[in-house]
Amino acid sequence: MFDSLTERLGKTLKNVRGQGRLTEDNIRDTMREIRMALLEADVALPVVKQFVERARQRALGREVVRSVSPGQALIKVVNDELVAVMGGEQTELNLRTRPPAVILVAGLQGAGKTTTVAKLARRLSERDRKRVAVVSADIHRPAARDQLETLAGEVGVQYLGVAGANDAVGIARGALEEARRSAHDVLIVDTAGRLAIDEAMMAEVRDVHAALEPAETLFVVDSLSGQDAAQTAKAFDEALPLTGVVLTKTDGDARGGAALSVRMVTGKPIKFLGAGEKTDALEVFHPDRVASRILGKGDVVSLVEEAQQNVDTDKADKLAKKLKKGKGFDLSDLREQLDQMNQMGGISAMMDKLPGMGGMSQAQMQQAAGAAGQTTHMIAIIDSMTPTERRRPDSINGSRKRRIANGSGTRVQDVNRLLKQHTQMSKMMKRASKKGGMQKMMRGMGGAGQIPPGMGGS
């Protein structure tokens, strides 16, 4: 049911890779898959549309179209955009006001407001050493006030029982007065769950807000929630307005698209994540984590990370052009390739970076990657050469070989082997660039066992 985005994109990206470049066509295909992934993550449809359009615009930008690995670059664009949209602003509470600073918490029924009040109280009193008081203005749900009073006891903050008041505004006012009198730094006010379409209840919370003039008004939203989260957030923001969002129940396996919906609809920062029922299960918001979750958990993260490992696609581009022009593949080129292999953990990356490659089996890639350990040696050898030697390998005679071996801490045989492999490789590069297709080149090397072949040992 929940195909990960990478699974979804698998086919599309293969096509993209095959063509070597992003076109408006394959961007459209990819964006359709991303739209699906977002919908499956419960991002609200209007938000999906808006977001996909943003990402598409960016994808059409130079950086992706020019990239030699468009598939990864495209996912990276989407991921980056997601992180950018959701993050950016500071997520700390802003309580710089004349004490007591009031935090008002509101949201739908069962979202996790009361629990969040207790978590915030604990964080502010334990971590920030504030004198915190809490109160429940929930006169609707059975035992709502018992619940908060119990939790207050657990986390060691004062619960302000307001005698005499039996309406939400009265309770809020009474508690504020009491908190002021008892010189608390912070007062956190819980409210009853309510539907955005319930006018009487929305009026009530608006009145509570007006009476308290809170420093922070937090909207608590359940990460399990669906399409309606966007509408609801909008209605609460218009009624109150909100200063931030808390996303709860993130310890589950919901993709939590509500985070994106709420953020895009209200523009208000997500300040905390609720990640459990216990009062210490409150985390600061990390947009990158939530982004990767929305897009389908770890898969995308690793893809993106791979793409981020500073592979210089420009260099690969240059090499490809150089080869196309029929220029030789010299030792500097080999060094660059080796360097990238090192960074990417194998030849697979190189395959991806070169145009017209791809389609290798996983096994081939892994075999190839096995050779990567030796690349450090090879790089050391090349580093001990002069620029002229690198450009003109045939100029490397016996004494030069000895010097190079000494300089790189290797043996003359190793230098010989490297030179031989370079000769083979440059032949194959020539062939590959003519006929296209790295796979032929691999075959030409007698299997992908060692890249370059014969470099085993030492």
Place this chain on the structure above:
Amino acid sequence: MRLFGLFKGKKKDPAPPGDEAGVDKAAVDDTTAPQEAAEQEEQPRLDAGLEKTRSRMGGGLRALFGGRALDDELIEQIEEELLLADTGIDATRTILDTLRREAKRARTTSEVRDILRRTLVDMLVPRESEPSQPPPGQPWVMLVVGVNGSGKTTTIGKLAQRLQAAGHSVALAAGDTFRAAAVEQLQQWGARVGVPVIAQKTGSDSAAVIHDALAHARSRGIEIVLADTAGRLHTQANLMDELRKVRRVIARFDETAPHETLLVLDGGSGQNALVQARQFGAAVDVTGLAITKLDGTAKGGIAFAIVQETGLPIRFIGVGEKPEDLRPFDPEAFVDALLGNE
């Protein structure tokens, strides 16, 4: 004991009197009067409750059926409306595929509309639907499970009210021994609707509390026990194990019990509700569903995906926070509300 009168929507005729065993007949007969009375006043509430759903989705769809045949644009608009109602991509696709197939020869928009309506109603027909029954002298037991905050306790309170009004004797088991004031919440519901609540302190063993309640019910001749449990996410393996244990303890008391294991789903939840249905189903053999908070959300589309995948019957929908805000699930009424049929 047949609780069927209570599970059914008002449109359904009660089974013919001859059908029922003696006790059951009494139960059904008892229900009839108060239930009808209750429904007289509930009808407007359901309408009000589903009004949002209707205005969002129905309004949208009604506007769509302005006088054209089924073209791509219409398909796309129906698709959007379905997605907006949390129907999910797969169920939406299934619906649209059926619609394309069936409505190919439809000439008028009202034909398309009828086909869509039938498709949606068909998708809500469960594979199985009757709760099992206890041996004579044993209480009928409903175990109520679900993720945090979905509306379990409230649904139990409302159901107790309904059953009580129908003349049944009911006891509630305060099986949520974890969350702060969960016991007090259920106790207040018990007091409100006038049924006893069997409870222990927060922190005690959930299975033990429920076992207590069952023993209590048997010794007092109480007909029905509704057992609350703590909310838990299906990803929490230890808590799911605890739930399995609760179920085992109930079965040890009476091997036919629980007679219904009701999974309570939040009507505002998104695609994860499917995973919940799957996971709770696997852990404790869920036999029925309740979908709550349908008074507010423009949703309900999730019902299609869930019934389609699990085959489980939706027993009730919650349309508010008051004791009377529980409705037996009626697929036709539900779809009509969704489509905006007058």
